Amino acid sequence: EVKLVESGGGLVQPGGSLRLSCATSGFTFTDYYMSWVRQPPGKALEWLGFIRNKANGYTTEYSASVKGRFTISRDNSQSILYLQMNTLRAEDSATYYCARLHYYGRPWFAYWGQGTLVTVSA
Amino acid sequence: DIKMTQSPSSMYASLGERVTITCKASQDINSYLSWFQQKPGKSPKTLIYRANRLVDGVPSRFSGSGSGQDYSLTISSLEYEDMGIYYCLQYDEFPLTFGAGTKLELK
Numbered sequence: 244e245v246k247l248v249e250s251g252g253g254l255v256q257p258g259g260s261l262r263l264s265c266a267t268s269g270f271t272f273t274d275y276y277m278s279w280v281r282q283p284p285g286k287a288l289e290w291l292g293f294i295r296n297k298a299n300g301y302t303t304e305y306s307a308s309v310k311g312r313f314t315i316s317r318d319n320s321q322s323i324l325y326l327q328m329n330t331l332r333a334e335d336s337a338t339y340y341c342a343r344l345h346y347y348g349r350p351w352f353a354y355w356g357q358g359t360l361v362t363v364s365a
Numbered sequence: 366d367i368k369m370t371q372s373p374s375s376m377y378a379s380l381g382e383r384v385t386i387t388c389k390a391s392q393d394i395n396s397y398l399s400w401f402q403q404k405p406g407k408s409p410k411t412l413i414y415r416a417n418r419l420v421d422g423v424p425s426r427f428s429g430s431g432s433g434q435d436y437s438l439t440i441s442s443l444e445y446e447d448m449g450i451y452y453c454l455q456y457d458e459f460p461l462t463f464g465a466g467t468k469l470e471l472k
Contacts, residue, residue, distance in 0.1 A: 280409075288401075288409065288452055290461040306460040340408055349397045349456050351414040358408050 245269040245354050247341050252359030259331050259363075265324035265341030265356055272322035273297040276344035278352065279315060279326045281337040281361075289337075291315075293344065294324070331363045367391050367455050371464030377472040384440040386467045388453035393433050397457035400429055400438045403466075404449040413438065445471065 251263040265277070278293035292305035294315045303315050314327040324341050338358040344350035368391040378384045388398065396416040401409040411420050413429035416436055426441045440447055448471055453464040 287465050288454075288463045290454075290463065304459055345414075347415055347418070351397075351399050351456055352401070352409075352411050352454070353414075353420070355408040355410070 245343065247343060247354060247356035249339060249341055249356045249359035252339065252361045254362045254364065255331055256365055257332060257363055260327070260329045261331065261361060263326040263328070263339055263341075263359055263361070265326075267322045267324065267343070270343070272317070273319050276346070276350045277315075277317060277324045278342045278344055278350075279313075279324075280340045280342060280352075281335075282340070282358075283334075283337040286337075291326070291339075293350065328361070331361075333363050335361065336363045337361060366460055367394060367458055367462050369453055369455055369462050369464040371453055371467055373467060374465065375468040375470070377470050378443050379472045380443055380445060382443045382472075384443050384447075384469065385437050386439075386451050386453075386469075387435070387437045388431075388464050390434045390436070390455055394455040394457040396432055396436075397455060398429075398431070398436045399454045399456065400427075401452045401454065402447075402449050403452065409452065 246268045248266045255261050276295050279291040282288050291309050292315050294303045312330050316325045338360050340358045341356045342352045343354040345353040370389045398416045400413040403409045412423050417429045428439050451467045
């Protein structure tokens, strides 16, 4: 069974940092692209970025809204995906989801985690 | 960035009714479009990818269609469990962009 479990959310002050984790199981982690998506309370989903699989060199892509502040990485030995978030702002408050992507012409979102809530506030 | 215009933003429908939600991209996205369902307090669930391919385990009353800039999600006969918010996503170009969502409620 495919499992994606996010953790690491919580309350952080503006300007602070936080690292989210997405622990995975039930599949060969290195075979898949992985992604982060967020959703502010009551608002729509926003794609943040993804990291490619082993065959594609684990390279990354980011949304302009987080590029330079957020970093996606992966620990392939432990099958964990990370999102390092720096210089956090109030507008970064959201539920953060990790997702496993499948490939069919382009990578598409196949499985989602349950999400972890980040609140940026003084 | 590609803008995804989703309509309607909300709608009421009756059980058994046929429901259609549309998404219009600001440019051709080559059918690289997915549809997601989200229920309150839950993570999104992928229904459709590549415009018309049904994800394994998703009921056959859901279907997707479209090409170029115009896409739609159809529920052939609405069931109670289909209530929620539906989002489209284009994944043809970076940045990937979602529609604003369609809230589907029971009439």
